[in-house]
Each structure stands twice: as C-alpha cells, then as structure tokens.
Amino acid sequence: MQKHNQKEHLYKLLVIGDLGVGKTSIIKRYVHQNFSPHYRATIGVDFALKVLNWDAETVVRLQLWDIAGQERFGNMTRVYYREAMGAFIVFDVTRPATFEAVTKWKEDLDSKLILPNGKPVPAVLLANKCDQGIDVLMNNGIKMDQFCKENGFVGWFETSAKENININEASRCLVKHIIASESDPIQSVEPDIIKPHLNSSKIVSCSACFKS
C-alpha cells in the first residue's frame, strides 16, 4: 500500500559498453538476483524494470535499457538514448580493449544526449568481472579517480555480476546524482561534495561517493 505523501520517481537508465563486458549479467543480477555465464548476446535493446524504496517517502522506478554492445557501430544509439536520465558505462577488467572503448562510449553518449539544464547525463563507470583476479587496470585506484574526473564520470565501482559485488551500491550512487541534479537543475552537484552513503561490508571503490 502506498503512503499518502509518497513520491514516485521514474528514471530511464542506460547500460552501455563493448560487447561481452557483462551488461546483461549486471542487469539480471540487479533485477532478478541471479547469474548465468550463458546469457545470449543482446540484440538491439533489452528492457528491465527495478523498483527501489529509496527512503520512507520516495519510491524510485528504474527503467534499465540494456543496449547491445555492437550498437555503437549501428548508429541507432541516438534513438535508444532519448530521454535517459543517467548511464552506466561498463568495461571488462580482464580485457583492456574494453576499457579503451569507455571514452568512445562516453563521447557517443554526451554527443547525443544532454539534460534539459544543458549538462551531460550523470554517468557511472563500472569495472566489471572484478572477481576474475586479472585486475590489470585496477591496481592503481588514483589513476581511475583521475580518469573519471577527466572524462566526466560521477563515480566508478569495481563490480561483479557473478559474485554480486557493488551493483546495488553503483546504482544508488547514480540515482543519488540524478536526484541531486533534478532538485537543483541549474547547478548540478559536484562529485566532490557528495557524502558517503555506504553501509555495505563489501569492497567499495567509488571515487565520487567516498570522498569527504
């Protein structure tokens, strides 16, 4: 039963990144709490819905748009990006080439989608498959912080869809930035003044959410 003064938000979130980095797995884990190593390659766009009880007064409904990894070449991303409020850009920590593609995805996103206040949509970077132990890129956390700053990400997380690491946390981080940018449409909140919002014992490494 809904309370009388409950507010409801509906946000469209994009999940993008090169093929095979685990976008579908992350969404299935987040929405259905399960994992399979054999999801079929996404064709076009897959759609999922997640409902969050954000706080006592707020329900957040997330429309998750899982966009096929090959789409960047297909020129159809513009249609899928329309009216999105935030994005996850995913790469696979075991394959450096997928990290190199991150900036291309970010450019593609920012060139095709701008918030009504003229700013780029908040984007969180996900370093997926962190359970694989081949963390070629993650050995230097400071570099990642720098990378996010330079490329306009509001934060980054090491995630694992398989082991369920940091996916809820990453989502909360993104939603928080969306809510913040909504409530103050002229001046979006800078990453550095976001307070930590963490109560998980799992490994957390989001530059934006951790800084004081």
Place this chain on the structure above:
Amino acid sequence: IDELRKLSWSGIPKRVRPVAWKLLSGYLPANVDRRDSTLQRKRKEYFAFVEQYYDSRNDESHQDTYRQIHIDIPRMSPEVLRLQPKVTEIFERILFIWAIRHPASGYVQGINDLVTPFFVVFICEYIEEEEVENFDVSSLPEEVLQNIEADSYWCMSKLLDGIQDNYTFAQPGIQKKVKMLEELVSRIDEQVHRHLDQHEVKYLQFAFRWMNNLLMREVPLRCTIRLWDTYQSEPEGFSHFHLYVCAAFLVRWRKEILEEKDFQELLIFLQNLPTVHWGNEDISVLLAEAYRLKFAFADAPNHYKK
C-alpha cells in the same frame, strides 16, 4: 523445383529436409546428375577459403572480427550444442570466413544465430536421435563434419545474400523493415497500433530483434526450422514474407497487448513473448495468417488505407 516449393511451403518431413533445404536455397542444382560434383566442388572451395583466410584471424586487421565472433558463440542456443568445443570451432570458422568474404557488412551480432538451423538440420542427416540436443557432435567422422560445415556455410551465404542490407552499416534493411512493419500493422489492426503508440512503445524497441534474428530469438529452434521450410519455399521469404509473418506474430498477441496498460509492462511482454511451448501447429497458424495478410495487404497496398 517449383513442385518442391509448393510441397515444402506447409512443412518438410524431417527425413528429406536436409536435401530439400539444399535444393531450395539454390545450393544444390535441381539436376540430379550434377549434384555430387557440385557438392564436391563447393566443399573444396570452402576449405580453400579456410586455408587462405583462417590464419589471418589474429592479424591486426581481423582480430576484432574474430574476437567478437569468439565472444558471441558461447552465447548462442541451444546450450548443449554450443558447449561442445567441436561445434564452437566449426561455427567460428564459418562466421569468420563469411565476415572476411563480405567486408561491406562484416560480422554483425545475430548472424551467428543464422548458422544454427542449417547446422542442426544437416546434422540430422547423420544421426538417429530424436533430439539433436543430446548428441555428441565429435562422435561423427571428421569427413562428415567437414561436409556439414561447408554445406552450412554455403546455405547461410545464400540466405544472407537475400537480406544483405540488414547487416551493412547502420543496418538500413532492418530500419526500413521495422518502419514497414509499423505501417502494415497500422492498417491491419489499428487498435493494437494505437495502443502501442499511446503508451509510447516504439516498434524499433521490440521488432529490431525480430528482423535482425529472423524471429529466432522469439520462438524455439524447432519452430524456426519449420518457419524456414516456408521461407525457403516462398519467393523472398526471408525478406519480404518475413514482414507479414512479423505482423501476424504481433497481432497474434493482440488480446494480451491490449490488456497491458503501461509502457513498462508492454515492453517487457513484447520482449519475452510466451512461446516456450510452441510447436509446428502454432507456426502453421502463424504462416497461414501471414499468407492471408500478404494477399490482402501487399497486392492492394492502398485498399485499406483511409
């Protein structure tokens, strides 16, 4: 061959399907005397391509293509087939050679699915089992596997020749077909069309995959195989007639669609249509309806327009 087309339209018996498909696709000549020599020549030709190109898969210019194929193959269905290393090897070769030989499109996700029906049908020529799914492919003699591989390659090539613009840059064929589907449905069933429109469901959001994978993701493999009996008998089956099948397929769910009252539920339904238990009968009904639509709406495209 025309006789064969007529007979095949309503489904081919499993026993003769391998040879019927090879004939219908144009891979095998209708003339019986020339069949063996053609097969031999084509199989030799394919393996000459393999010899010539396959080593280049790790070259700078081709490694992206190979890597994409390599990532996608373990993500196909049916599960039991794709988990066999022998099968993976064969699929990788077929897809890589095709991509290299067709640089205008190269490898596009979804093409990998299109090998499966040919491979499964051709393998059924050699095995007794009712279900291919429990079959250990590596138990077949090497020579038999090579023949299946070459035949699958050529039949898939023939199919793709007819729908090439589905897979060239920006996939114009698919964009066009999705638009045509929308236009067609608006004439066939205005109520469903309006309902989707009202809830801001775009055809591209669900029908892109229908075109890109020829409905293979929407129905079980056995149904795809039955569907392809007809597609190969029908002129422009995989391109033009497919459009009418898609329209019939969408309207088939009109009751469920009209019951869903919001964007989320509609899209989730349309992307996960409940066809798990579908069999030949369902496909036959679908095809009959598609045929009726083609008759009523293609041959007189403006007849029903207001």
